[in-house]
Amino acid sequence: MNQDVSDASTYDPDDRVPQRRAKRFRARQWLFRLITVCMSLLIGLLFAEMLLRICGFSGFKGIAYSMPDPELSHVNKPLANVEVRGVDFRYKVRINSLGFRGDELRSSADTRVLLIGDSYTFGQGVDDDETIAVRLQQLLNQSENVGIEVINAGVYAYGALQAKGMAMRHWDTIRPDVVVFTHCGNDFADDLRYKDGRYKRLRAAIPGRRFLRENSALYSVVKPKILSILSSVGIYNMQLRFEEAGEGNLVSDLGAEWQKGRDATCGALLELSHICEEREARFFVTSVGFSSTEDGLRLSSDAQTVNEFCAANGIEFLDPRISFPTGMTEPWHNETSVGHFSPLGNRLFADSLYSELTKRGVFARESGNETNTVEN
Numbered sequence: 001m002n003q004d005v006s007d008a009s010t011y012d013p014d015d016r017v018p019q020r021r022a023k024r025f026r027a028r029q030w031l032f033r034l035i036t037v038c039m040s041l042l043i044g045l046l047f048a049e050m051l052l053r054i055c056g057f058s059g060f061k062g063i064a065y066s067m068p069d070p071e072l073s074h075v076n077k078p079l080a081n082v083e084v085r086g087v088d089f090r091y092k093v094r095i096n097s098l099g100f101r102g103d104e105l106r107s108s109a110d111t112r113v114l115l116i117g118d119s120y121t122f123g124q125g126v127d128d129d130e131t132i133a134v135r136l137q138q139l140l141n142q143s144e145n146v147g148i149e150v151i152n153a154g155v156y157a158y159g160a161l162q163a164k165g166m167a168m169r170h171w172d173t174i175r176p177d178v179v180v181f182t183h184c185g186n187d188f189a190d191d192l193r194y195k196d197g198r199y200k201r202l203r204a205a206i207p208g209r210r211f212l213r214e215n216s217a218l219y220s221v222v223k224p225k226i227l228s229i230l231s232s233v234g235i236y237n238m239q240l241r242f243e244e245a246g247e248g249n250l251v252s253d254l255g256a257e258w259q260k261g262r263d264a265t266c267g268a269l270l271e272l273s274h275i276c277e278e279r280e281a282r283f284f285v286t287s288v289g290f291s292s293t294e295d296g297l298r299l300s301s302d303a304q305t306v307n308e309f310c311a312a313n314g315i316e317f318l319d320p321r322i323s324f325p326t327g328m329t330e331p332w333h334n335e336t337s338v339g340h341f342s343p344l345g346n347r348l349f350a351d352s353l354y355s356e357l358t359k360r361g362v363f364a365r366e367s368g369n370e371t372n373t374v375e376n
Contacts, residue, residue, distance in 0.1 A: 045218060052217040064215075065093045066155075072162050072169075073194060075099050076122075076155055089336035092127045098170060101152045102128060105174070110147035112174055116163040117182035118190070120288045121154025125337025126346060132182075135350035145363055151176070159190030160268035167272065176281050178362055180318070180353065181269065183287040183306050186240055188252035188261030195264050243300055248291030248330070250339070251302040262302075266309045273315045282362060285310050286318040286353065288341070292330050297321040316360065323351035 065080040080095040096104045101122055105112075115121050115133050123131030133152035140148045151174060153166055163181055212219040243249040254261050269285060276283035289303030299307060299321075310317040324332065332345030341349060357363050 049216060049218045052221060065095055072155075072158075072165050074155070074157070075166070076101065089125065091125060094128050098173065101131065101154065102133065105151065106149050108147075109149035111149070111177045113148060113150045113178040113180065114153055114167060114174055114176035115151065115180050115182070116153045116158075116167050118154060118158045118163075118184050118187070119156035120184055120340060120349075121152065121182045122156055123152070123154070123341075123346060124156055125334040125340045126343050130343040130346055132341075132346045132350045132353070135347050136353055139350065139354045140363065143363070148363070154182075157190060159187045159194055160265045160272075161191045161194050164268045164272045164275075168275070171279070178282050178284070178357070179272070179276055180284045180286060180357075181272065183265075183285060183289060183303060185248075185250035185289045185300055185302050186252055187265045187306075188258065188302060189240065189254055191264035191268065192252075192254060192257060192261035244291065244293065248289055249298075249300045250289070251300050262305060266306065269306070269310070269315060270313055273313070282316075284316045284318050284357070286320050286356075288320065288349070290321050290324075292327055296326045297324055318353060318356040320349055320352045322355055323348045 064082045064084070065077050066074050067077040069075040076095045076099040078095060078097050078099050080093065083090055083092050093101065095101055098105065113136070115136075121132065123133075128134070131152055133150045133154075137150040140146070140150065153163075153170070155162065155166060158166070160181065160183070167176075167179060240250055241253040243251055252258065252261055273283045285306065287299065287303040287306060289300035289306075290297050291300070292298075307317050309315075332342055332348055334340045334342040334345065354363065
C-alpha cells in the first residue's frame with residue numbers, strides 16, 4: 001500500500017496563524033458594524049422622540065392607567081391617578097382600588113348598575129366627572145334615586161369577551177342588579193383577536209412595551225402605523241372601515257373572518273345574559289355604533305347585527321339614538337380623541353340610557369312622596 005505522507009511530515013501549525021487572525025479580524029469588523037448600526041438606530045430614535053416633544057408632545061403621558069393582565073390581556077391599574085397628555089388634549093383619570101374609573105364603591109348602595117364595555121364606556125378623552133357613568137349617576141340623584149350606584153367598569157380596547165370576564169371577576173364584590181354592555185364598531189375584531197391570542201403573543205414579545213406605552217411620544221405615533229401593517233397581513237385582526245362618514249359607522253372589516261368575530265361577540269352576550277338571569281340581575285345591550293344620515297340617525301351594520309341578535313334571543317337592546325339630535329352634523333364627537341364622545345356626547349348617551357331604562361321599569365319614576373325603587 002502506497003500512501004503519501006510527505007504533507008504530514010512537513011506540516012507546520014504556524015502556517016494557519018494568519019488565517020485565524022484574518023477570521024478574527026473579519027468577526028471584529030462585523031461586530032463593530034453591528035454596534036455602529038444599533039447605536040445609530042438608538043440615536044435616531046432618541047432624536048425623533050426629542051423632536052416630537054419639541055413639536056408638542058412635551059410632558060406626553062400615555063395610557064398609564066392600564067396594566068397587563070394574564071387572563072384579560074389588560075385591565076385598569078388600581079389606584080392610578082394620572083393626567084393623560086397628547087399634542088392637543090389632556091384629561092385626568094382616577095382609578096379606584098378595584099380597577100374601576102371613579103370613586104370607591106359606596107357601602108350604603110341599595111342597588112348597583114354595572115356599565116361594561118370599551119373606551120366609550122370608560123370615557124376616553126374626558127375627565128373623570130364627564131363620563132357616561134357620572135352623568136347617569138347625576139340623573140339618578142336628581143330623580144331621588146339616591147340608593148342606586150353606577151359603576152364604570154369600562155376598559156379601553158375591550159370586546160364583549162373581556163367585558164364579560166371583567167364582570168365575572170368582580171361579580172361577588174359588586175353584586176350588580178343591572179348590567180349594561182355597550183357595543184362598539186370594533187368589537188367583532190377585538191373579540192376575534194382576543195380569542196385567538198395572536199396579538200397577545202405579539203405584545204409579549206415587545207421588550208419594554210409597558211414603559212414605552214406610558215412614556216414615549218414616538219411609540220404612540222408609530223404604534224398605529226405598525227398595527228395597520230400587521231392588520232393588512234392578518235396578524236392583528238383589527239381591520240376597520242367606515243360605512244359612511246362619521247365614527248358611528250365604524251365597523252369590523254374582517255373579510256372571511258367577520259362571521260367568526262360576530263359569533264364571538266354575540267356568544268359572549270348570550271352567555272352573559274344567561275349568567276345575569278341565573279343571578280337575578282337584568283341585562284341590557286346598547287351601542288355607540290350610529291351616525292347621522294340624510295334620513296336621520298342610523299345604526300351601523302355591526303350595531304344592527306347585534307340589535308337583531310338580541311331581539312332573536314330575548315336580550316333587551318337599548319336604542320341609544322333617542323336623545324341625540326338629528327342632522328348631518330355630529331357635535332358630540334371628541335375631535336382630539338379619535339372619535340370618542342366629547343363631554344356633550346357622554347351626556348347625551350347617558351340621557352338615552354336613563355330614558356330607556358326608566359321606560360323599561362328599571363328606574364322608578366318620581367311619584368310624589370312615594371319611595372323610589374328599582375325592579376329586578
